[in-house]
Amino acid sequence: MGLVLPEAAAPxxxxxxxxQTGTLLYVSGQVSMDPDGALIRGRCGETMGVEEASAAAARCALAILAQARAALGDLDRVRRVVKLNGYVNSTADFGDHPKVINGASDLMVSLFGDAGRHARAAVGAANLPFGAAVEVEAVLEVAP
Incomplete structure (x- = not known):
């Protein structure tokens, strides 16, 4: 798909x-960073639209995979994307959180096929760390 994983960010x-506990790998929330490592900031319904925020969510998914690769050595051990929780920096009247988090969900399905289909939450937030537009966390099933 021509995608490049970023370096796994330090906490x-x-x-x-x-x-990792058993065959589950919990990945802490990853905020939206552009390909150059700069934070993607914005608030849906105010300074950012759904398409731009969805692209930011896809960047969060890449950061999740970078963290998984750092923890596991490679991504071949990922068996399934179990769950994503997505948080959207948005105004009180913004209601398209699921469309935004689809950016992360669609990327996982594109990469892993049926094993990328997952349970999910898509939630609005008044603010996110450092003013990030989107943050996504994940639970992955991995081979022992």
Whole structure:
């Protein structure tokens, strides 16, 4: 697909980027970063539209995969995308959170096929860390 994974970002607080328990890998929330590593900031319904925010969500999905690769050594061990939780920096009257998080969901399905289909939440937030437009976290099933 011509996609390039970014470098796995260091945590911005007192947490770890991933935790594996059994065959589940929990990936901490990844904020929207452009290909050059700059934060994608914005608020849906105010400074950013659905298409731009959906592209930012896809960037979050790439960051999730970068964290998974760093934790696992490669992505061949990923068996299934179990769940994504997406958070959209948005105004109180914005209601298209699912369309925004589709950017991350669609990327996972494109990359993993049926194994990329997952449970999901898409939630609006008054603000996100550092003014990020989108943040997405994941649970992945991995081979032992």
């Amino acid at each position: 911005a607080g007192s947490y770890v980027p991933t935790v």
